[in-house]
Amino acid sequence: MDSFCLLAYFDPGSGSLVLQAIVGGSAGMLVFCRYLISNFGHRLRSPRQRSTRIVERSESL
Amino acid sequence: MLRPEPGSYRDRDARVFYDEYGRVLRGLSTHAWPQWLLLENSACFQRFMTEGRVVRTERDSEWPAGDSEWAGVLHHERIPFVSYPYEWSFGMLKDAAQLHLNLLTEGLAENLTLKDGTAYNVQFRGVRPVFIDVASFETLVPDRPWSGYRQFCQTMLYPLMLQAYKNVPFHPWLRGRLDGITPQECWNLMSFRDFFRRGVRNHVWLHAWLQSSRSIQENHTPQSLGQSGFQKDMLAANFRNLTNVVSGLEWAAVRSNWSEYDQNHNYTAEDRTQKEAFVRRCVASRSWSLAWDIGCNTGTFSRIAAENSQQVVALDADHLCVERFYQSLKSEPTGPGDRILPLVSNLADQVAGLGWRGRERSSLLHRGPPDLVLSLALIHHLVIGCGIPLTEFMEWLAELRSHLVIEFVDREDAMTSQLLQRRGGECPDYTRVHFERELHRLFEVSDTLSLSQGLRTLYFAGSRVAP
Numbered sequence: 001m002d003s004f005c006l007l008a009y010f011d012p013g014s015g016s017l018v019l020q021a022i023v024g025g026s027a028g029m030l031v032f033c034r035y036l037i038s039n040f041g042h043r044l045r046s047p048r049q050r051s052t053r054i055v056e057r058s059e060s061l
Numbered sequence: 062m063l064r065p066e067p068g069s070y071r072d073r074d075a076r077v078f079y080d081e082y083g084r085v086l087r088g089l090s091t092h093a094w095p096q097w098l099l100l101e102n103s104a105c106f107q108r109f110m111t112e113g114r115v116v117r118t119e120r121d122s123e124w125p126a127g128d129s130e131w132a133g134v135l136h137h138e139r140i141p142f143v144s145y146p147y148e149w150s151f152g153m154l155k156d157a158a159q160l161h162l163n164l165l166t167e168g169l170a171e172n173l174t175l176k177d178g179t180a181y182n183v184q185f186r187g188v189r190p191v192f193i194d195v196a197s198f199e200t201l202v203p204d205r206p207w208s209g210y211r212q213f214c215q216t217m218l219y220p221l222m223l224q225a226y227k228n229v230p231f232h233p234w235l236r237g238r239l240d241g242i243t244p245q246e247c248w249n250l251m252s253f254r255d256f257f258r259r260g261v262r263n264h265v266w267l268h269a270w271l272q273s274s275r276s277i278q279e280n281h282t283p284q285s286l287g288q289s290g291f292q293k294d295m296l297a298a299n300f301r302n303l304t305n306v307v308s309g310l311e312w313a314a315v316r317s318n319w320s321e322y323d324q325n326h327n328y329t330a331e332d333r334t335q336k337e338a339f340v341r342r343c344v345a346s347r348s349w350s351l352a353w354d355i356g357c358n359t360g361t362f363s364r365i366a367a368e369n370s371q372q373v374v375a376l377d378a379d380h381l382c383v384e385r386f387y388q389s390l391k392s393e394p395t396g397p398g399d400r401i402l403p404l405v406s407n408l409a410d411q412v413a414g415l416g417w418r419g420r421e422r423s424s425l426l427h428r429g430p431p432d433l434v435l436s437l438a439l440i441h442h443l444v445i446g447c448g449i450p451l452t453e454f455m456e457w458l459a460e461l462r463s464h465l466v467i468e469f470v471d472r473e474d475a476m477t478s479q480l481l482q483r484r485g486g487e488c489p490d491y492t493r494v495h496f497e498r499e500l501h502r503l504f505e506v507s508d509t510l511s512l513s514q515g516l517r518t519l520y521f522a523g524s525r526v527a528p
Contacts, residue, residue, distance in 0.1 A: 010071065010177065014282040015244075015271030016211035021286060023263050023302050024295025034289035039277065 067420035068181070075196030077137075085139050086121060088131030093196055097133065100198045105171045113186070114160060116140070116193045135195065141187075141372040141402070142351065143428045146180040146216060147235035147412065148404040150384035151224050151312040152391070153190070154231070157183040158217040160190045162304045165207070169297055174201040178209025180216040181239070181422075187399035188390045204287035207296060211272075214264055215241030218307065222265070223250060225310040226258055230380055232405055239416050244269035260306035314381050332512045336468075336519065337365065339510045340435065343466045343521040344369045353431040353463075355408060356439035360386035360401070366435060367397035374431070378407035409447035430461055437468045438517070444491050445480045451490045452499055459503035459526045469496050471516045493518075 021031040062081050069077035074093035078086055089097055100106050101120075109115035117138035124134035146154055157180055168174060175182075175197045182194040197209075219242040220231030227250060234242050248269040255261050271277060328336065340362055344352075349370040354363040357375035359382060366373045377383050383403045390398035406412070406425065415422040436458065443449045458465055470477050471493055481488060500506060504522035511518050 010212065012208035013211040013272055014277050015274060016268060017206040017282050017286060018277050019263070019268050019271050020206035020210055020299045021291055021295060022267065024298045027292070028295045028298065031286065031290045031295070035285055038285055038289060
């Protein structure tokens, strides 16, 4: 899991984090679109692929 | 013997406690200590402390290392009287929000950020807001959004919006839930017209929609945003946007039940002068460490109390009165603003301990009992207006174990008569005879003054209740 989430002692809220990209101007909108695309791709993967990817991320931290 | 601060338990890396001398200490974990070392040496942090925007903090050299569970301990300057956002006026909450945004914006230049964004990280030294959670500062990760944004919205932005856009007092909302107002709740309170007001579309409507959207409910959002290209510039843009929104919020209240009392009271000029002289004489009889002015209205007598008190807490249930008093103190750079803390508080509906175990946020009395209480032209409102038995009110005052300056207003006084008429002429316990009997039972009276042809009387007394 991301160190960002591990260290926060409260839930920052996924929607609240994403919104900051949208409010961040036109470049932020681009980030939001990229985020949605990557998120959509993430959902299309099988649950096994997803869990493998999360483990890889944790190990890379 | 160390006593932990009950409100400081969430952050496992930093905990506030008090030592036997009443000093405020903060233990930092091995994770938080390196952050402090970076912060300590940053130019902006030193500037924040010098300007009084962040609580003065230094390493506690007396703290023994070794077996301690903490990697290091900090010593904070003590705030004279702790207050909470549900007791602040609109201007106080707005100033707290602006302080947060200033610290975030200026910290950004030195790659510093705040890991949370709650209004409870701010206290007031008189009318000057001061940020107290030094452990909240951390090194900025440039491709990550601000984790405290939701807390900022819930405990500061939305309450301010409700007051400014809807004229809905935010105090009951913040008192009802320490986490504040959720985006969805705030949006539910907005009308179609509000959608076009500054900040509502993004920070309320879109925020509520995104928070409830199932397509983004995942636990690696910050990392995904970083991979999608989130940058520090976007944080800066968000802080600028929030600063513009907060700066534009104004509460346009014109008058309230008590806001014009200073002009509409039924004292003659001579009575007023005599009353002020009496209170000044009582205040000057010795120096006071903490004075409460309950029912302070526009704060005339709080100012007199401040002449010989280290700290005055000025309480009134009328939000507009407190707001005007706060703004007037703020506008006087050489006035008593560093010693007077105006708060919105209804004595007939006092806030008990809130949060975890009912101790996270203390009741008024637990935050520091006064040694002087001013209760001027208030008793008839509580006894007749709020239906509190006179004996109970006097016993509550006596339990404060302080000195008391109290004004009794007779039933025949024009304003008291109006109050009694509204209550159908009842309230048999509200008589001078009964009041004086209770006063002499519970207090030792040392001075009195009669005003308005005997219809109003001031008393100076000390509590007989043993400390």
